[in-house]
Amino acid sequence: MMKKRWVFWWVCNIFWMTIFVVGAAVIWLRNVDGAGVTQTPELKLIAFIVLLIAFIFPFIIQIVWLIVNLRISSNK
Template structure:
């Protein structure tokens, strides 16, 4: 495998791990940093905010995938 693919996979695993850890923290906490008790609705809102924060890295990874595929098909 070429270096760009290995690095792409490493970055994907890193972002996935960060997202899973963040989602676990959001879902498993009983009280947030402000001391507010977390209801399922508030946890869902916090999860949606986390999803919005990960849209930019996701778009970058998709563009990077397309570039890798195009560069691989030229050879």
């Protein structure tokens, strides 16, 4: 049972990390956004900060899940 919890935790981490890296690459590599605005380094930074803010919630969930897994593992 413990192994399944950890495997699922790692799979979810890899999923969220992949989505974040792809999103960051799209932001960094695009020259024009969906509205047709030419992307300057400042606008790319703002878009990246918005992406970071969007990923705070899944990050918090993963940290809480890690703590729960560690506590359950140490009690056995």
